[in-house]
Amino acid sequence: MQSNLVNFIQILRSHEVRVSPAETLDAVEVATTLGYADRGLLRDGLAMTLAKTPEEEAIFMLCFDRYFQQSLADFSASEEQGPTAEEANTSPAENAAQQAHDFAATQIAALQLAAEDNPNLRSLLETPLMQSLLSNERNELTLAINQAAEQVGLQEIKMFTQKGQFTRRILDAMGEDQIRNTVIALEQVASPALPVLQRYRDTLREQVRGYVERAHLLRAEGKTRQFMDEILSKTRLNNIEHIYLHKVHELIRKMAKKLATRHSRKRKLLKRGRLDMPKTLRKGIPHDGVMFNTYWRQTRKEKPQILAVCDVSGSVAAYAKFLLLFLYSLQDILPKVRSFAFSSHLGEVSAYFDDYPVEKAIELVNWKYGGATDYGNSLLDFAKLALDDINSNTTVIILGDARNNNGDPKLEIMQHIYQRARQVIWLNPESRRAWGSGDSEMLRYQSACHFSAECNNLKQLERIVDQILKSSR
Amino acid sequence: MHIQDFPQLASVEAIEQGFESYGYICSRKIATAVFLAFQLRKPVLVEGPPGVGKTELAKTLAQLLDTPLIRLQCYEGLDEAKALYEWKYGKQLLYTQILKEKLGDLLQGAQSLADSVAKLHQFGDIFYSEEFLEPRPLLKAMQQEKGAVLLIDEVDKSDYEFESLLLEILSDYQISIPEIGTVKALSTPMVFLTSNNTRDISDALKRRCLHLYIPFPTVELEERIVLSRVPDVDDQLRQQLVGFVHSLRQLDLKKAPAISETIDWARSLLLLHAQHLEEEMVRSTLNVLLKYEEDIEATHAELRTLLKDSATDNSQAP
Numbered sequence: 001m002q003s004n005l006v007n008f009i010q011i012l013r014s015h016e017v018r019v020s021p022a023e024t025l026d027a028v029e030v031a032t033t034l035g036y037a038d039r040g041l042l043r044d045g046l047a048m049t050l051a052k053t054p055e056e057e058a059i060f061m062l063c064f065d066r067y068f069q070q071s072l073a074d075f076s077a078s079e080e081q082g083p084t085a086e087e088a089n090t091s092p093a094e095n096a097a098q099q100a101h102d103f104a105a106t107q108i109a110a111l112q113l114a115a116e117d118n119p120n121l122r123s124l125l126e127t128p129l130m131q132s133l134l135s136n137e138r139n140e141l142t143l144a145i146n147q148a149a150e151q152v153g154l155q156e157i158k159m160f161t162q163k164g165q166f167t168r169r170i171l172d173a174m175g176e177d178q179i180r181n182t183v184i185a186l187e188q189v190a191s192p193a194l195p196v197l198q199r200y201r202d203t204l205r206e207q208v209r210g211y212v213e214r215a216h217l218l219r220a221e222g223k224t225r226q227f228m229d230e231i232l233s234k235t236r237l238n239n240i241e242h243i244y245l246h247k248v249h250e251l252i253r254k255m256a257k258k259l260a261t262r263h264s265r266k267r268k269l270l271k272r273g274r275l276d277m278p279k280t281l282r283k284g285i286p287h288d289g290v291m292f293n294t295y296w297r298q299t300r301k302e303k304p305q306i307l308a309v310c311d312v313s314g315s316v317a318a319y320a321k322f323l324l325l326f327l328y329s330l331q332d333i334l335p336k337v338r339s340f341a342f343s344s345h346l347g348e349v350s351a352y353f354d355d356y357p358v359e360k361a362i363e364l365v366n367w368k369y370g371g372a373t374d375y376g377n378s379l380l381d382f383a384k385l386a387l388d389d390i391n392s393n394t395t396v397i398i399l400g401d402a403r404n405n406n407g408d409p410k411l412e413i414m415q416h417i418y419q420r421a422r423q424v425i426w427l428n429p430e431s432r433r434a435w436g437s438g439d440s441e442m443l444r445y446q447s448a449c450h451f452s453a454e455c456n457n458l459k460q461l462e463r464i465v466d467q468i469l470k471s472s473r
Numbered sequence: 474m475h476i477q478d479f480p481q482l483a484s485v486e487a488i489e490q491g492f493e494s495y496g497y498i499c500s501r502k503i504a505t506a507v508f509l510a511f512q513l514r515k516p517v518l519v520e521g522p523p524g525v526g527k528t529e530l531a532k533t534l535a536q537l538l539d540t541p542l543i544r545l546q547c548y549e550g551l552d553e554a555k556a557l558y559e560w561k562y563g564k565q566l567l568y569t570q571i572l573k574e575k576l577g578d579l580l581q582g583a584q585s586l587a588d589s590v591a592k593l594h595q596f597g598d599i600f601y602s603e604e605f606l607e608p609r610p611l612l613k614a615m616q617q618e619k620g621a622v623l624l625i626d627e628v629d630k631s632d633y634e635f636e637s638l639l640l641e642i643l644s645d646y647q648i649s650i651p652e653i654g655t656v657k658a659l660s661t662p663m664v665f666l667t668s669n670n671t672r673d674i675s676d677a678l679k680r681r682c683l684h685l686y687i688p689f690p691t692v693e694l695e696e697r698i699v700l701s702r703v704p705d706v707d708d709q710l711r712q713q714l715v716g717f718v719h720s721l722r723q724l725d726l727k728k729a730p731a732i733s734e735t736i737d738w739a740r741s742l743l744l745l746h747a748q749h750l751e752e753e754m755v756r757s758t759l760n761v762l763l764k765y766e767e768d769i770e771a772t773h774a775e776l777r778t779l780l781k782d783s784a785t786d787n788s789q790a791p
Contacts (some may be wrong), residue, residue, distance in 0.1 A: 020680060022680060023680060029513055033509065033512045033513065034505075034509070041485065041505060043499070044502045044505045045505050047507060047684075048505070048506055048517075048684050049684070051507075052676075052680075052684050053684075054520075057684075097591065260580055275537055281562075285565070289566075377751050417550045
């Protein structure tokens with residue numbers, strides 16, 4: 001049972017519930033304290049140690065039900081028989097059960113009769129698999145399926161395409177091939193026992209198929225998702241198809257949240273303000289009342305302000321979608337983010353992000369500010385809108401390819417921003433080799449940035465922003 | 474460490490009954506959490522919307538076990554001097570003043586400075602001993618011989634640094650005081666941490682705790698709670714008012730009414746001698762349930778349909 005619990009925890013992990021080894025130990029302890037008799041109690045108890053948020057608890061409940069669902073259907077082949085089933089509907093249940101039993105008995109008798117002049121069938125009937133099938137030993141069969149599944153490594157299942165393969169392998173491991181061969185042999189002689197044996201074979205197959213199905217749901221769902229996320233975060237942003245937009249949005253949200261918690265406002269001891277008399281006195285006591293160190297009453301919260309400027313012109317349209325998505329998530333999470341968008345002119349779009357859901361907001365921004373690029377003009381607009389607000393606490397992030405259609409780059413404004421802000425960061429979706437080629441002004445703008453980087457997939461974006469936030473403190 | 478044994482906590486059912494006898498109707502899940510907390514000696518992190526009885530849980534447990542309840546209210550800027558211990562500086566100063574002459578006498582025989590220092594060393598750290606230690610809630614909970622219920626309320630309001638401070642206490646039930654050494658708990662306290670989810674609690678802290686989420690109760694459970702807290706309300710009114718509160722929770726409100734509000738409302742209806750829910754009465758007492766003006770206004774508009782719904786619900790139920 002313990003290995004069962006460990007398996008279950010493995011599954012939870014693949015569903016993005018983070019369970020540490022220490023928690024695994026706790027879970028085992030909980031299970032031994034509560035016992036395995038009361039399922040609901042065990043579930044609640046395990047949920048308390050393994051799931052740490054309401055969302056995780058919901059996932060836990062789902063997985064628990066799927067994993068510990070061990071009901072196997074009836075193997076007595078009689079159940080699906082037409083006449084018996086009909087009679088069962090009309091006559092009292094007890095009577096029907098008796099009849100079903102009788103029917104099963106006649107079936108077995110028929111098989112045994114046929115076995116007398118068929119050595120193949122006789123040896124088959126003596127195998128443990130057939131024995132438990134005949135006597136409808138559900139526990140033994142479940143056990144056999146479990147063992148076979150372990151033997152063929154069912155826990156490695158990843159894709160839905162593997163389902164058929166695993167079903168076959170489990171059946172083989174259980175010795176189903178013997179039934180199969182016998183059925184073929186019986187077909188050739190057209191034995192009366194043929195339909196009976198066929199029915200047993202089909203029920204068994206169905207059960208195993210169901211078992212594999214459940215295993216796939218449990219194990220592969222999480223793995224496929226992880227796989228997807230991994231791929232998406234490494235793909236160049238302009239190559240991601242539109243249908244994945246909502247998936248990417250989720251990824252970006254997660255990422256932005258991670259960044260925000262890691263870099264949330266930090267308190268810092270001040271060096272001036274009102275004196276904290278009690279504390280200063282107390283700390284002075286070891287020095288016989290001489291106040292060597294002074295302590296101040298206030299602590300200051302760092303309130304980093306971020307101004308994000310995003311190019312939404314045609315040349316970067318494919319990236320802009322994701323960069324806007326990133327801005328949206330960032331504004332959702334960090335308190336002081338102002339977002340701007342531009343192509344030929346620039347405007348503040350924070351309000352759109354606050355008021356509309358993400359897709360609508362992005363659409364509106366694209367519609368309002370999309371067009372041909374004019375960095376010079378846009379920088380002028382930006383200076384008008386926000387230059388006065390830029391101070392030593394401000395980080396300015398510019399997302400764009402710096403392709404200015406050979407217009408005036410207005411470098412002096414960039415220089416101005418550079419001097420006032422704590423940090424100016426330029427993220428360019430083009431690769432470094434292309435910077436400065438053709439109408440790209442990147443090399444010139446670079447001179448007025450504290451930091452500039454190539455950024456064209458989510459992994460890079462996360463790494464860069466993490467770095468920025470770290471150094472901005 | 475002494476491990477106190479409480480027969481009241483022998484099984485999940487016993488806990489349920491024990492809590493009920495003190496007027497706290499708990500769901501099976503809550504009872505399981507208390508049982509596990511006691512069996513595994515682990516703290517419980519209780520989360521949930523305000524007013525569902527997180528603090529009350531610890532209070533009732535203290536009553537049930539007949540142990541002191543030690544409460545630490547967290548707030549921004551809470552530090553170890555207020556949570557763990559502090560030296561009684563005043564007393565230390567006073568004693569050094571008083572003992573000045575005594576010390577002079579003691580050191581009279583000393584020949585040299587080194588000699589007198591050696592003499593002083595014989596007395597050990599008199600001024601940094603337990604007599605001069607002012608225990609704050611966390612240390613106090615460790616010092617209770619018969620066990621205690623320690624309630625660390627609204628831990629999400631404290632700073633991250635404070636959470637790290639809690640880690641040693643919660644996993645090993647001990648406190649390191651540099652001048653004295655490690656103080657172990659005389660008897661393991663039952664620890665409850667509550668959080669209103671204003672921010673995420675760090676993983677390190679979560680890992681050490683059992684995690685209990687208390688949601689709004691089901692209709693049936695809430696009726697039992699109202700019955701136990703306000704027994705004088707008659708059956709029909711109780712059903713109606715609980716049904717009404719439940720339908721209120723379905724609305725998009727800034728702050729949904731919690732159990733404590735339901736109880737308050739039941740009490741006020743009782744004071745007003747209400748027999749059943751009347752629109753006028755509900756309208757005038759809505760401020761007991763809802764704490765924001767905009768919520769009250771939103772509800773006013775839909776009051777009639779809400780009342781009709783909760784009335785028909787109840788007529789169908791029996």
